[in-house]
Amino acid sequence: MLPVHDHLLRAIRPRVNDAAWTWLTNAREKAASGSVDDLLAVYTSAGGRVGRALLALNDEERQTAGELAPGLGFDRWTLADAARAVLLLGRFDASASADAACDAAIACYEQGDAAEQQSWLRSLTLLPQADRFTPLAIDACRTSIQPLFEAIACENPFPGRYFPEGSCNQMVLKALFNGVAVARIVAITSRLNDDLSRMANDYVSEREAAARSVPTDIWLVLAPRIDAGALGRVFSYLDHDDPAHRYWVAVGLGFRLSADCRPVLERRRGVETDTKTRQGLVESLARLDGLTLPEPRS
Amino acid sequence: MRIFDPHVHMTSRTTDDYEAMAAAGIVAVVEPAFWLGQLRTNVGSFVDYFNSLLGWERFRASQFGIRHFCTIGLNPKEANNPKLSAEVVALLPRYLGKEGVVAVGEIGYDDQTDAEETCFAQQVELAREWNLPVLVHTPHRDKKRGTLRSLALVRSVGFPEERVLIDHNTEETLPLVLETGCWAGHTLYPSTKMDEQRMAALVLKYGAERLMVNSAADWGISDPLKVPKTIAVMRAAGIGEDTIQRVVWSNPIAFFTQSGRLDEAELLQAPVVDRSQKFETNTVLRGDPAQPNR
Numbered sequence: 175m176l177p178v179h180d181h182l183l184r185a186i187r188p189r190v191n192d193a194a195w196t197w198l199t200n201a202r203e204k205a206a207s208g209s210v211d212d213l214l215a216v217y218t219s220a221g222g223r224v225g226r227a228l229l230a231l232n233d234e235e236r237q238t239a240g241e242l243a244p245g246l247g248f249d250r251w252t253l254a255d256a257a258r259a260v261l262l263l264g265r266f267d268a269s270a271s272a273d274a275a276c277d278a279a280i281a282c283y284e285q286g287d288a289a290e291q292q293s294w295l296r297s298l299t300l301l302p303q304a305d306r307f308t309p310l311a312i313d314a315c316r317t318s319i320q321p322l323f324e325a326i327a328c329e330n331p332f333p334g335r336y337f338p339e340g341s342c343n344q345m346v347l348k349a350l351f352n353g354v355a356v357a358r359i360v361a362i363t364s365r366l367n368d369d370l371s372r373m374a375n376d377y378v379s380e381r382e383a384a385a386r387s388v389p390t391d392i393w394l395v396l397a398p399r400i401d402a403g404a405l406g407r408v409f410s411y412l413d414h415d416d417p418a419h420r421y422w423v424a425v426g427l428g429f430r431l432s433a434d435c436r437p438v439l440e441r442r443r444g445v446e447t448d449t450k451t452r453q454g455l456v457e458s459l460a461r462l463d464g465l466t467l468p469e470p471r472s
Numbered sequence: 473m474r475i476f477d478p479h480v481h482m483t484s485r486t487t488d489d490y491e492a493m494a495a496a497g498i499v500a501v502v503e504p505a506f507w508l509g510q511l512r513t514n515v516g517s518f519v520d521y522f523n524s525l526l527g528w529e530r531f532r533a534s535q536f537g538i539r540h541f542c543t544i545g546l547n548p549k550e551a552n553n554p555k556l557s558a559e560v561v562a563l564l565p566r567y568l569g570k571e572g573v574v575a576v577g578e579i580g581y582d583d584q585t586d587a588e589e590t591c592f593a594q595q596v597e598l599a600r601e602w603n604l605p606v607l608v609h610t611p612h613r614d615k616k617r618g619t620l621r622s623l624a625l626v627r628s629v630g631f632p633e634e635r636v637l638i639d640h641n642t643e644e645t646l647p648l649v650l651e652t653g654c655w656a657g658h659t660l661y662p663s664t665k666m667d668e669q670r671m672a673a674l675v676l677k678y679g680a681e682r683l684m685v686n687s688a689a690d691w692g693i694s695d696p697l698k699v700p701k702t703i704a705v706m707r708a709a710g711i712g713e714d715t716i717q718r719v720v721w722s723n724p725i726a727f728f729t730q731s732g733r734l735d736e737a738e739l740l741q742a743p744v745v746d747r748s749q750k751f752e753t754n755t756v757l758r759g760d761p762a763q764p765n766r
Contacts, residue, residue, distance in 0.1 A: 284513060316549055316583075318509050318692070344583045347613040373614045380615060383643040384670060 205261035206268035247329025259297035328358035357472035371399035390418035397426030417448035428458025478724035479686035490536035543577035551591035577607025660698035668705035680718040
């Protein structure tokens with residue numbers, strides 16, 4: 175049993191009643207050694223049996239989870255998500271062939287309703303050889319069901335780790351399009367690239383031409399790699415009335431590869447009145463000096 | 473004023489919508505084949521979907537006095553599953569010869585992947601083979617580049633530009649389309665894509681030539697009366713009746729007449745609505761047989 179599998183089981187136990195625990199114990203057996211239909215049946219039933227309440231890990235549990243599953247955010251996980259992850263992990267443990275376990279796992283996704291698919295996507299990086307699921311995870315980003323999109327795009331290290339650049343860029347644009355905070359994409363600053371900044375810049379042009387609002391956090395992916403020639407517009411948003419624009423421009427510029435924006439950041443630091451934006455400016459100047467700081471948060 | 477909505481997904485609308493559309497002057501619609509809001513997993517669901525566009529939906533529209541045409545194609549979102557997309561493209565010739573199919577579409581780019589490009593190009597070739605125009609969807613994300621790539625693809629394969637309708641244009645993409653010989657569609661949604669005021673401004677700036685407007689109304693937040701609502705705003709903006717008529721009637725007719733399956737004279741005849749009719753044995757319309765004609 176993988177340590178994360180054990181950890182999830184220990185987290186579920188005190189949070190469910192005896193009837194639910196007994197059900198889960200039996201379900202784990204069916205999931206591990208039963209037919210694919212058995213697995214599908216318990217995967218579906220987990221929602222009703224262990225409940226859809228938030229898993230709500232305590233600080234100690236969260237810390238351990240963070241060590242066992244780096245980058246994965248459990249704060250939005252439900253008990254059903256955790257139970258379903260345990261069922262899939264048990265299937266992999268018991269299967270002689272990883273291919274067969276993979277096929278069974280894929281069946282859980284393809285035949286799942288939206289809640290089951292959400293659980294599945296959240297647990298994806300915990301599964302052995304998770305990279306095999308990349309085509310399905312990319313397909314999942316095509317959904318119009320926002321919670322499903324968030325399950326793969328947010329608090330989930332899968333896209334950052336496995337998506338090719340084009341798919342990752344499309345996912346970031348879709349997040350911006352749908353009002354999903356870009357900072358929720360795990361390790362977003364490790365996936366910055368010229369084309370992403372160019373796409374974000376074209377999106378700002380499109381929104382401005384339509385006299386529509388621009389997502390305030392777009393600058394996190396736009397400012398880092400945009401051509402120097404297009405920096406004028408970025409700088410203009412550093413003086414925007416909305417402090418959220420100023421904050422994200424300040425943060426985004428901290429990820430530029432050259433310090434061409436330093437004088438502008440310093441000037442703004444001299445006049446900035448918003449506390450959060452000031453902090454963003456200070457951190458960005460430190461980043462430009464080569465300091466490694468935690469990922470920005472929304 | 474007679475109205476032709478060249479892009480509206482009636483499958484997801486109610487009979488109330490059909491009533492309101494007919495009352496607002498909508499005489500004919502084109503319903504492009506697209507996705508179902510989620511990805512299909514097997515070719516059989518495409519078969520049934522295409523059949524319903526050509527059968528049940530066409531009949532349903534007729535019961536409200538609206539002429540229903542469709543376009544058939546594999547939409548770009550679903551072009552990314554290689555096995556399924558090959559099966560669907562292989563299926564298309566079965567449908568492209570049918571009455572009521574006035575173009576191949578909606579095809580084009582969504583995520584702008586290689587798989588989408590392959591299906592896009594294959595379907596342009598099918599359109600050439602079947603002597604049909606094409607309806608090209610432009611992507612939500614990275615739209616300008618997607619539009620440029622679509623125009624480049626059409627040109628690179630030598631498909632006649634006057635038989636191409638590039639849809640969902642914005643202030644930024646319209647001039648790119650008008651530089652070519654392609655037609656330019658505009659989708660008016662309540663909160664995304666284009667709105668009525670911006671559309672009127674575009675007509676004032678560029679005139680009516682090769683411009684069209686549509687509601688695209690589907691299962692998302694949308695409004696099947698967006699074309700008549702745009703007419704009202706264009707009038708208020710001082711745009712002349714002749715210009716408006718071209719945008720909402722003559723242009724879509726001129727474009728889709730290139731299929732050889734649409735006849736303006738026939739559209740101008742008053743439709744006979746007989747709600748005592750049944751589609752096969754389906755009585756779901758529940759019309760009053762005693763008052764068959766409106």
